[in-house]
Amino acid sequence: MTTTVTPQPQAVGAVHRQRGRFAEKAGLRIGERFASPGRIGAIVALVLLAAFWLLPFLWAVVTSFKSETAAAATPVSWVPSDGFTTDAYTRVLREGNIPLWTWNSLITTVAITLITLVVTALAAYAFSRLDFTGRRWLFWGIIASIIIPPQVLIVPLFYEMLTLNLIDTYWALILPQVVHPAMVFILKKFFDQVPIELEDAARIDGAGRLRVFWSIVLPLSRPILAAVSMFVFIGAWNNFLWPFIATSDASLMTLPVGLQTVKSAYGLQYAQVMASAVLAALPLVVVFLFFQRQIIKGFATTGFGGQ
Amino acid sequence: MSSAALDASATGAPPRTTSAEEVRRGEKERKARDNRIGWAFVAPFVVVFVMFLIWPFVHGFYLSFTGESITGAGGQLIGFDNYAEALRDPIMWRSLLNTLWFTVLSTVPLVLVALVLALLVHQGLPGQWLWRLSFFMPFLLASTVAAQIWIWMYNPQLGLVNYMLGAVGVEPIAWLQDPTWAMIAVVVETLWWTVGFNFLLYLTALQNIPEQQFEASALDGAGRWRQLRSITIPQLGPTTVLIAILQVLASLKVFDQIYMMTQGGPGGVTRPTVQYIFEVGFTGYRFGYASAIAYIFFAIIVIVAIGQMRLTTRRSA
Numbered sequence: 242m243t244t245t246v247t248p249q250p251q252a253v254g255a256v257h258r259q260r261g262r263f264a265e266k267a268g269l270r271i272g273e274r275f276a277s278p279g280r281i282g283a284i285v286a287l288v289l290l291a292a293f294w295l296l297p298f299l300w301a302v303v304t305s306f307k308s309e310t311a312a313a314a315t316p317v318s319w320v321p322s323d324g325f326t327t328d329a330y331t332r333v334l335r336e337g338n339i340p341l342w343t344w345n346s347l348i349t350t351v352a353i354t355l356i357t358l359v360v361t362a363l364a365a366y367a368f369s370r371l372d373f374t375g376r377r378w379l380f381w382g383i384i385a386s387i388i389i390p391p392q393v394l395i396v397p398l399f400y401e402m403l404t405l406n407l408i409d410t411y412w413a414l415i416l417p418q419v420v421h422p423a424m425v426f427i428l429k430k431f432f433d434q435v436p437i438e439l440e441d442a443a444r445i446d447g448a449g450r451l452r453v454f455w456s457i458v459l460p461l462s463r464p465i466l467a468a469v470s471m472f473v474f475i476g477a478w479n480n481f482l483w484p485f486i487a488t489s490d491a492s493l494m495t496l497p498v499g500l501q502t503v504k505s506a507y508g509l510q511y512a513q514v515m516a517s518a519v520l521a522a523l524p525l526v527v528v529f530l531f532f533q534r535q536i537i538k539g540f541a542t543t544g545f546g547g548q
Numbered sequence: 549m550s551s552a553a554l555d556a557s558a559t560g561a562p563p564r565t566t567s568a569e570e571v572r573r574g575e576k577e578r579k580a581r582d583n584r585i586g587w588a589f590v591a592p593f594v595v596v597f598v599m600f601l602i603w604p605f606v607h608g609f610y611l612s613f614t615g616e617s618i619t620g621a622g623g624q625l626i627g628f629d630n631y632a633e634a635l636r637d638p639i640m641w642r643s644l645l646n647t648l649w650f651t652v653l654s655t656v657p658l659v660l661v662a663l664v665l666a667l668l669v670h671q672g673l674p675g676q677w678l679w680r681l682s683f684f685m686p687f688l689l690a691s692t693v694a695a696q697i698w699i700w701m702y703n704p705q706l707g708l709v710n711y712m713l714g715a716v717g718v719e720p721i722a723w724l725q726d727p728t729w730a731m732i733a734v735v736v737e738t739l740w741w742t743v744g745f746n747f748l749l750y751l752t753a754l755q756n757i758p759e760q761q762f763e764a765s766a767l768d769g770a771g772r773w774r775q776l777r778s779i780t781i782p783q784l785g786p787t788t789v790l791i792a793i794l795q796v797l798a799s800l801k802v803f804d805q806i807y808m809m810t811q812g813g814p815g816g817v818t819r820p821t822v823q824y825i826f827e828v829g830f831t832g833y834r835f836g837y838a839s840a841i842a843y844i845f846f847a848i849i850v851i852v853a854i855g856q857m858r859l860t861t862r863r864s865a
Contacts, residue, residue: 356596
């Protein structure tokens with residue numbers, strides 16, 4: 242029996258059902274497997290840990306539905322005496338810049354993801370299939386550059402953006418974030434496994450490299466392209482340090498950067514701060530709820546190469 | 549090889565009559581074409597790679613030997629002055645120590661807790677989606693969101709942490725303002741926020757352990773605990789090494805959550821090196837000096853990475 246690489250709940254369940262049957266055959270008592278003190282302890286531990294991980298979310302959401310008075314009232318309570326309200330959300334949405342920041346995040350993140358995908362996939366294909374001069378040293382140079390932390394580049398990058406006159410433009414946010422050497426590596430490894438015969442057949446029929454790449458290699462690579470896009474998208478969506486440095490104009494701030502200014506702007510408005518945090522978290526939470534399996538699989542693929 | 553043969557046949561020459569000369573010419577043409585197309589394909593990546601990674605990397609190194617500031621004054625070379633200043637700078641040293649301390653404090657739980665969570669979830673209890681959601685979801689939050697939630701959790705009078713500890717008789721603690729607790733508080737937030745990634749890598753590794761090993765050992769009468777110790781944990785060895793390496797390198801680069809939660813305080817006891825680079829560069833506007841600290845930081849990253857590689861290759865040899 243084999244398990245798949247993908248963490249699928251059904252597969253895990255099947256494994257355990259089968260293991261249970263196996264235990265039965267092997268003459269083990271089922272009861273020992275399912276109700277031993279060890280197993281009960283494990284279940285209790287899992288429930289407690291999950292509660293600890295969910296509690297901050299819950300607390301943030303509950304606070305966001307309180308009035309400011311209730312949020313700042315002692316003693317602390319889960320249910321406010323004056324009832325739940327959506328005041329914090331209305332105020333944040335009406336007076337704050339959250340829609341604008343979300344828009345900025347969306348524009349830059351989509352641009353970053355698309356550009357990254359195009360430039361890395363083309364390069365990875367060339368490294369996988371085309372024997373051009375300098376291929377080896379260029380590839381190793383790109384691999385070696387993975388060690389350079391983006392944090393080291395903040396000062397010279399800012400200087401470069403000043404020189405190019407791009408500070409406080411979308412381009413200053415986008416361009417430095419499209420360079421993902423690790424993704425070139427991951428895509429090249431994948432292209433190496435795509436059977437070359439498929440391409441050869443198309444090339445006999447007179448298709449050029451770009452054509453072959455576009456209509457044969459890319460469709461076959463959908464899963465890995467999805468994984469890479471997701472990795473790049475989430476990374477860019479959440480990135481803080483560079484957008485924080487590259488924008489001083491409030492109208493160009495991304496969601497994470499704008500949110501950082503909320504705390505100081507609202508003073509002690511706890512419910513509004515939490516409402517902003519919940520609104521900022523919402524898009525990815527919703528996406529995750531719908532595409533949980535794909536996202537987890539994507540991170541499992543890009544994980545070791547991506548950090 | 550096969551594509552060379554195909555190229556030859558594509559030009560219409562029957563393979564039977566192909567002379568050595570023609571093969572060589574075909575080979576040469578193929579090579580020239582590969583060259584042209586190959587460079588055309590890598591060109592877009594190379595452009596952004598050079599402009600936004602290699603160039604700033606090289607220019608930053610140059611800047612570290614100048615007195616460059618935002619006004620453009622002091623751009624002349626000043627030799628190793630910046631590096632000499634950095635080595636005498638107590639704030640720089642303190643930030644390095646803070647960074648190393650954070651790395652030690654965070655890496656151990658981020659590996660161990662991830663392992664425990666993955667082992668517990670892998671038992672296959674019902675509600676798999678809920679367990680995954682609980683442990684992995686925080687990893688998808690922006691650092692700002694995670695930090696704001698925890699600033700609120702840690703609020704001395706109104707936060708949930710003190711409220712719950714108060715229930716068991718613990719006096720309120722000002723977690724983020726107290727020098728003894730600030731770093732611990734940041735580490736707990738980091739554990740909550742990022743453990744999901746390591747958890748996921750462990751979970752994937754667990755699912756790749758061949759089931760036969762468990763079946764065989766069950767026949768030999770091994771219980772679950774014994775299986776865990778003699779099969780599961782050893783099989784996870786390589787994964788643990790990789791996760792630990794990645795975690796150390798990630799922890800060394802810490803900035804976001806500390807900057808947001810404590811601003812490096814109180815009294816600089818949590819200020820990491822990246823924050824100091826940021827402050828020198830963007831509040832002091834000393835680009836040259838900030839670059840020098842950045843390169844000292846980079847050197848440490850490289851040394852740690854090489855050290856880890858040495859350690860792991862010796863172990864597996």
